Amino acid sequence: MPITVDWDDAARTTLRWDIVGTWTWEMIYTATRESVLKRRTVAHSVAVIINMERAALIPPGALTHTRNALMVSPDDRDLVVVVGRSSYTQAIVAIFRKMYITMSEQIVGVESLDKARRLIASRRAEVG
Numbered sequence: 389m390p391i392t393v394d395w396d397d398a399a400r401t402t403l404r405w406d407i408v409g410t411w412t413w414e415m416i417y418t419a420t421r422e423s424v425l426k427r428r429t430v431a432h433s434v435a436v437i438i439n440m441e442r443a444a445l446i447p448p449g450a451l452t453h454t455r456n457a458l459m460v461s462p463d464d465r466d467l468v469v470v471v472g473r474s475s476y477t478q479a480i481v482a483i484f485r486k487m488y489i490t491m492s493e494q495i496v497g498v499e500s501l502d503k504a505r506r507l508i509a510s511r512r513a514e515v516g
Contacts, residue, residue, distance in 0.1 A: 393405050393419050405419055441471055451484055469496050472499070
């Protein structure tokens, strides 16, 4: 399966999606449903890392499908951090943030998994 969803930490505060190779939007929706089920096993909010470091190109329709996926059970999600070194991936995140202002604080793009983890920790420290 090109997309796996699992906890990134022992405390179960962050889910990590690892996307490898070619994938489809239907796979994204399946991963979204899996994330919702995992988040329901804990009583606290959860951040999501979407690790696209080894993913193939993003299929057409990225802005619409990303919005649709983010609309699924957003109440218990801290932040979504998209990890990808490609300028295209980062451009999609930037465009999404500009188009959907009300969701712009929920999604951020970074270049590495380490940066994603540091960003989540920093954001949580700010909130308390």
